[in-house]
Amino acid sequence: MTIVTHLTLTFNYLGAFLPIDSVFSTQGIMVMLLAAYGLAMWMFLTSAPKVYTIMVSDMEVARQFYEGLLQLNVADVPLHYYYNYEQTLGTAGVDPFYLSATPTATATSNLGTRDGLWYQLKKNTQLHIIGGASYGAKNRQRHVCFDNECLEDILLRVESRRLKYKVRRRKPLNFLVKDIDERIIEMVEVKN
Structure with missing residues (x-):
């Protein structure tokens, strides 16, 4: 043939x-x-980056912490957020203890942007910082997150920067970090 x-x-x-x-x-x-x-x-x-969202009690303190102490690079808002993809936080089942009952000026201030703060955590992972968390005991800054993996990455970053920290609980993850001004920031994982 x-x-x-x-x-x-x-x-x-x-x-x-x-x-x-x-x-x-x-x-x-x-x-x-x-x-x-x-x-x-x-x-x-x-190809869109994975995005972790953290609610904080004070946006300016958060900016100083993530940019200054943790030295995270500022990131652009991912394109899929412009189209309302993954915009829900899923806060319906969250304990109100972690959320601010009366939003303060610092908690709702987004430093001039309505999208909050954006940082590059890893190669294809971004950190989205928004206001809305309540202050902790003794008026501590509180950073609330719904993903254990996110807080584990931040804890690794804290350890690599040799910052003072104390792990209070592993499951769900809860640890304290001191910033430059000796403020205590409480990092809290919330389970839905």
């Missing part, structure tokens, strides 16, 4: 399952466009 005969048989065999005239029909083109759109959305969403 020659190569030309083999190619002709292969083409005829594939043509029985995928006729060329139906591929270029209106319906065929629509199917190809939908498949391309689905692939583009999948690539967009899988």
